[in-house]
Amino acid sequence: MTELLIKNGFVFDPLSEINGEKMDIAIRDGKIVESVSDQKAKKIDATGLTVMPGAVDIHTHIAGGEVNTGRMIRPEDHVKDVVRKTAITRSGTGYSIPSTFVTGYRYSKMGYTTVMNPSMAPLGAKHTHEELNDIPLLDKATFPLLGDWWFVLENLQKGDLAGCAQHIAWMMETTKGYAIKIVNPGGLESWGFGRNVHSIDDVVPNFDITPREIVCGLAKVNKMLNLPHTIHLHTNNLGIPGNYLTTLETMKALESVPNDGKPICHITHVQFSSFAGENWGNMKSAADEISRYINNHNHMTFDMGQIIFTDTTTMTADGPFEFTLYQLSGHKWVNSDVETETSGGIIPMHYKRKSAVNATQWSIGLEIALLVKDPWKIFMTTDHPNAGPFFAYPKIIAWLTSKKARMATLAKCHKKAQKKSLLPSIDRELSLYELAIMTRAGQAKALGLTGKGHLGVGADADVAIYNINPETLDIAKKYKTARKAFDNAAYTIKDGKVVVKDGEVVQNVDGRTIWLDVKTREQLKVDEEMKRKFKEYWTVEYENYPVFDHYVKVPEAITVKADV
Amino acid sequence: MSVINAVTCPICGCLCDDIEVTVVNNEVVKVKNGCAVCEAKYMGYKSEHRIRQPLIRKDGKFVPVPMKEAIHKAAEILANANYPILYGWSSTNCEAQRVGVELAEEVGGVLDNTAVVCHGPSLMGTQEVGIPTSTLGQIRHRADLIIYWGCDPWSAHPRHLERYTSFTKGRFEDSEWKSYLNKVKAAAGRKKVLSATRVAPKQQRATVAEEVVFNKPPETLQKEGRKLIVIDVRKSMTAEVADYFIKVEPNKDYELMQAIRALVKEQELDVDQVAGVPVEYIKEVVDALVNCNFGIIFFGMGLTQSAGKFRNIEVAISLTRDLNLRTKFLIMPMRGHFNVSGANIVFAWQSGYAFGVDFSLGYPRYNPGETTSMDILLRGESDAALVIASDPGATFPKRAIQNLVKHPLIVIDPHMNPTAMLGDVVFPSAFVGIEVEGTAYRMDNVPLPLKKVVEPPEGILSDEVLLKNILEEVRSIKAQKAKKAEVV
Amino acid sequence: MIVLTPLKKFQFPVHAECINPDVFKGKSVKEIAALPVWEGNKKKKLSDIFKIEETPAETPDITINGDATEVRRVGQGMKNGEIVINGNAGMHLGEKMAGGKITVNGTANGWTGSSMKKGLIEIHGDAGDYLASPYRGSTAGMRGGTIIVDGNVGGDSGCYLRGGTIIVKGNAGPFLGFHISKGVIYVEKNAGGRLGASMTGGKIVVSGAVDEFMPTFTVDGIKKKVKIDDDFKAEGPFYVFLGDLAEHGTGKLFVSQPSNPQFSAIYDKYL
Known part of the structure; x- marks a missing residue:
């Protein structure tokens, strides 16, 4: 039995409605408990420090084929950011696509x-x-790409929602996945022959189905399966001027899906889906239109996809979008289509303050995050590494919590972007409480991870302690000090173990991989069908397709009982 | 007797995973579905060249030693080296490769795999211009124009055509197997007629044969359905099957591809032939390229190892990029060893770099020309080496081998291959994919599980376990050293 | 002036980016002696592997006397001052150099002057591959400054050049000036295959023979003289080619007419 007592910190735990109260947090055997023995427990003196639940990232490309191909094609990206081996940590390379350990x-x-x-x-x-498995210190989950999977297209086209749900359940278990990921629905199958869909009512060649039908169908399927997270959507026409109309239409289409007042869809990296204008010359922000819709509806959640001005790497299953970026930039370009399932692409991208388009994108992300009134609806991400590497988060925190910080950056941006930016008119500065929602509580809630994002009794003992005294430090004024504090946590505690102290890794532990074991009524039938059809669809054998148990080093299966 | 289904073949980058192996008393007695090479491997892997126990060279002769002694000796060599090389990795599983990265990092060595003598240039090419590619099933379902450039799958990847390209039925494209059979019959018929009449005197026949090289592209090149083009310096087995064979002058692939690129961009050329091919014919090929629905270029060592090396790959990929402005076009390297891709993948996720990774400064560095095993051996900079799951003794140039054997050499292999014969410490290991399970990556980076179908001989460990033992021993030697230093 | 003399023949690579006038400036010999270097996988002090002496001479700032073939990254990123190497130089000499001068009285190795921005590198022997060319995966070629090589240069030199001047008095290897967009490369003798491949702009001038000329250049005329820099014009006549057509390039390739009689049959009909 190991006990830990975090004493006397300012606690921000929005899910428990604790807003900066001075209190102790007790931990026993990796869980938050009511109390521990004051004598026996190891103590952390958090006097004058900010205590929050460990932060949660709802959307970050950190592992898998696409990410790794990104690593392989960018030696010039790694060479400028190298990480030495220490007695505790492995070596590696950083910058836009860090190696796993890093x-x-x-x-x-x-x-x-x-x-x-x-x-x-x-x-x-x-x-x-x-x-x-090779990413230490974190709990992780991964979302299979399912929006253009042939079995989804075929079942939805037939109107067989239950059949579609059964297949999705099979896939969650088979891939050890956590949520339904949809990218440019219909566009990825079209990209198989070099085409794309351009509105939510375009028909997908050879499959006689539209993006609207895919998204709404899968939102219903997601509900039938009782999955903890909603469908996770990357919208059609992403990254194209004028696409906010597509985004609005998609959100409106989803109003038709019954929602009991709860979110039924998460639109990810919404910045990339909120462009007004007709072309790159007159591209401008649609943050106003998008945030107004969000403020008036409760069936969706969002994350930012905030631009960071740096040299990064874009990577997405949206193959046709990456092709567009290739045409625009002429940069090195990876396309990686996957049989019967999905596509993918990679393009390095240097976001520059002096580019009117990039600076406008930067402004859009912040505008939406600040104009959406309810922090439970929108979360902080960079869509790592697409809009910037994740380790730039403290910069975003500064922009969100300090008008001074964002105006300082805006002043250095392209004049055209400055003129059009809504940021000068927005005075809102997020409090630490709101920040805790956008960086952990809201994200955990949207993901349906009940043990995460809070410090209530029974929660996983994942805690972050920052060198910020809310009584003496005004983070809106001293944003640089706050940024440093968020860059280097005073303590990070994973499952009750101190893994980081003063911004340095002091202990190496493995995190868990969370996946869904979805129980449906007709598992056997689907299994038989998959077995029968397998050779027609794929070039590998049915027996060799699943992620076997030994592929997950520290598994945490969540059993979900479906309605089908 | 047991019949094991869906076994993944541990030979080439095709990684066919539909092999059926029958085992009786821990012996493979039958292999179904595999190609001849696959069958030969499963039936014949237990040769007399198998290493039976760890060996250490003492006074020039191999002496069998206990495992513990061999592990200590190997660890000592690595722990004391100033610039060791850890080379091979392409014929083992990802699990062993993972330990390999950690070991290389621990000893401050250079981690490199056989890509340096095969598709390293392909990786370097993608670092310049990226790579539009896909998994093999995408080709099977959709490709109507298939090009093999500088490779001969018929011989080197025997089931490539039947599983992934011309001779397989996909959702949107049919197999061309039948039309191929008709063609073979017709050709056989023609041959018969020719040999029966024997009208042409020898000399005349030779001229006819030469002219074949400059054959005009057949009209079928512009037809609907799957087409196959082979481009190579000689008429390979695969070329015999193709709709059109282009014989390119040796080491002129770069010029030919750049010329095609210019023509795709509707430029005019001043010259009237490139790499031995008339420009008017190249133009017809260009028509076929831009008019297909879905094209694919597969390339092999004919491109990666001929003059131009990674620039050949770069230009091939650039051509593919250009073609995407006209139609759908992809490209893929024909990786050789069954898990050469896996080595590159594992190295990259742990270090950021796919091969030629130098840990001597305490962090990974990469620069072919400077940090690959071949560069280092040719310059004679290393002072120890560990070779695993490969045979540089048979594939490296003489000067590199001379420098390799100048210093302590550790070899891990199931067989007493030429490299093992030069070793100072030699470990027997179990056959990955036959006696050991694990993961391997297909040439299109699709991960597949390898199966254990029989038990390894007694006392023979897997690569992964051997490496873990060596790593542990290295750490203990280093800890002792540090302790001693402290006392002093 | 600091004089460095290798204490032995190096077998392992030596990483010594500290050998740089900007780093040495204001430091005592004792401080310089303590600067970190790597020999193979061992971290050492500069004085562990070099004899270090100070002489009263003002220039050059640093002299290396002896074989430094294995000593890499000398003068990397230097902005000021002068280095003279009396012997061979190791890889990445003067990489990303932004000013000052480096002289090699011997042979230089790969990536000399890689991605350099400003300054002067003079090599009185041969140079290796990738002279002035950027690191793997990067298109940031040499942007300014001058490199003069008395001997031959290896393959892939001057890749992605986007400014500055490279003068080679001997022969050049294949892929000289690959993908250059600006700047000038001059070769007094012969050039290898794939000369100027994928060039989009800039100027390459070859006074000697060119074997294996790329088919993707179009002849534009004959020119008697070509300006290399303010002090020097190359004497022709030269064929003037435009290309690379595969990149819609507008680069200019000047190839000696008298040294390349094989061109007459192919290109004279267009003139």
Whole structure:
């Protein structure tokens, strides 16, 4: 039995409605408990420090085929950011696509304890899990890409929602996945022959189905399966001027799905889906329109996809979008289509303040995050590494909590972008409480991870302690000091163990991989059907397709009972 | 007797995973579905060249030693080295490769795999321009134009055509197997007629044969359905099957590809032939390229190891990029060893780099020309080496081998291969994919499980376990050293 | 001036980016002696592997006397001052150099002047591969400054050049000036295959023979003289080619007419 007592910190735990109260947090055997023995427990004196639940990232590309191909094609990206081996930690390379160990260390140093890998081609699922095993200090889960999977398209086209649900359940178990990921629905199958869909009512060639039918169908399926997270959607026309109309139409289409007042869809990296204008010359922010819709509806959650001005690498299953970026930039380009399932692409990207488009994108992300009134609806991400590497999060924290910080950056941006930016008109500065929602509580809630994102009794003892005294430090004024504090957590505690102290990794532990074991009524029937059809669809054998148990080093299966 | 289904073949980058192996009394007695090479491997892997126990060279002769002694000796060599090389990795599983990275990091060595003598240039090419590619099933379902450039799958990847390309039925494209059979029959018929009449005197026949090289592209190149083009310096087995064979002058692939690129971009050329091929014919090929629905270029060592090396791959990929502005076009390297891709993948996720990873400064560095095993051996910079799951003794140039054997050499292999014969410490290991399970990556980076179908001989460990033991011993030697230093 | 003399023949690579006038400046010999270097996988002090002496001479700032073939990254990123190497130089000499001067009285190795921005590198022997070319995966070629090589240069030199001047008095290897967009490369003798491949701009001038000329250049005329820099014009006549057509390039490739009689049959009909 190991006990730990975090004494006298300012605790921000929004799920328990604790807002900066001075209190103790007790931990026993990796869980938060009511109290521990004051004599026996190891103590951390958190006097004058901010205590939060370990941070959660709902969307970060950290593992798998696409990520690793990104690593392989960018030696010039690694060479400028190398990480030496120490007695405790492994060596590696950083910058936009850090090696696996470095990924774990850098997240942990910022007080993160749970991250979601949102994009996994099912055929490469073993690869994703092998990499997740090599990312220490974090709990992880991964989302199979299912929006353009032939079995989904075929079942939804037939109107067989139950059949579709059965197949999705099979896939969750088979790939050890956590949520339904949909990317440019219909667009990825079209991309198989070099085409794309351009509205939610375009028909997918050879499959006679529309993006609207895919998204709404899968939202219903998600409900039938009682999955903890909603469908996780990357919208059509992503990254194209004028696409906010598609985004609005998608959100409206989803109003038709019964929702009991709860979210039924998460739109990810919404910044990339909120462009107004007709072309790159007159591209502008649609943050106003998008945030107004969000403020008036409760069936969706979002994450930012905030741009960081740096040299990074874009990577997404949205093959046709990456092709567009290739045409625009002429940069090195990876395309990686996956049989019967999905596609993918990679393009390095240097976001520059002096680019009117990039600066406008930067502004859009912050505008939406600040204009959406309810912090439980929108979460902080960079869609790592697409809009910037995750270790830039403290910069975003500064922009969200300090008008001074964002105006200082805006002043250095392209004049055209400055003129159009809504940021000067927005005075909101997030409090630490709101920040805790956007970086952990809200994310955990949206993911349906009941043991994460809070410090209530029974929660996983994942805690972040920052060198911020809310009574003496005004983070809006002293944003640089706050940024440093979020860069280097005073302590990060994973499952009750101190893994980071003063921004340095002091102990190396493995995190868990969380996956869904979805129980349906007709598992055997689906299994038989898959067995029969397998050779027609794939080039590997049915027997060799699943992610076997030994591919997950520290598994945490969540059993879900479906309604089908 | 047991019949094991869906076994993954541990030979080439095709990684066919539909092999059926029958085992009686821990002996493979029958192999179904595999190609000849696969069958030969499963039936014949237990040769007399198998290493039976750990060996250490003492006074020039191999002496059998207990495992513990061999492990200590190997660990000592590595722990004391100033610039050791850890080479091979392509014929073992990812589990062993993972330990390999950790060992290389621990001893400050250079981690490198056989890509350096095969598809390293392909990886370097993708670092310049990326790579539009896909998994093999995508080709099977959709490709209507298949090009093999500088490779001969018929011989080197025997089931590639039947499983993934021309001779397989996909959702949107049919197999061309039947039309191929018709073609073979017709050709056989023609041959018969020719040999029966024997009208042409020898010299005349030779001219006819030469002219074949400059054959005009057949009209079938512009037809609907699957087409197959082979481009190579000689008419390979695969070329015999193709709709069109282009014989390129040796070491002129780069010029030919760059010329095709210019023509795809609707430029005019001043010259009237490139790499021995008339420009008017190249133009017809360009028509076939831009008019297909879905094209794919597979390339092999004919490109990666001929003059230009990684620039050949870079230009091939650039051509593929250009073609995507006209139609769907992809490209893929024909990786050789069954898990050469896996080594590159594992190295990259742990270190950021796919091969030629130098840990001597305490962090990974990569720069082919500077940090690959071949560069280092040719310059004679290393002072120890561990070779695993490969045979540089048979594939490296003489100067590199001379420098390899100048210093202590540790070899881990199931067989007493040429490299093992030069070793100072030699470990027997179990056959991955036959006696050991694990993971391997297909040439299109699809991970597949390897199966254990028989037990290894008694006392013979897997690569993974051997490496873990060596790593542990290295750490203990280093800890002792540090302690001693402290006392002093 | 600091004089460094290798204490032995190095077998293992030596990483010594500290050998740089900017780093040495203001430091005593004792401080310089303590600067970190790596020999193979062992971290050492500069004085462990070099004899270090100070002489009263003002220039050059640093002299290396002896074989430094294995000593890498000398003068990396230097902005000021002068280094003279009396012997061979190791890889990455003057990489990303931004000013000052390096002289090699011997042979230089790969990636000399890689991605350099400003300054002067003079090599009185041969140079290795990738002279002035950027690191793997990068297209950030040499942007400014001058490199002069008295001997031959290896393959893939001057890749992605986007400014500055490279003058080679001997022969050049294959892929000289690959993908250059700006700047000038001059070769007094012969050039290898794939000369100027994928060039999009800039100027390459070859006074000697060119074997294996790329088919993707179009002849544009004949020119008697070509300006290399303010002090020097190369004497022709030269064929003037434009390309690389595969990149819609507008680079200019000047190839000696008298040294390349094989061109007459192919290109003269267009003139």
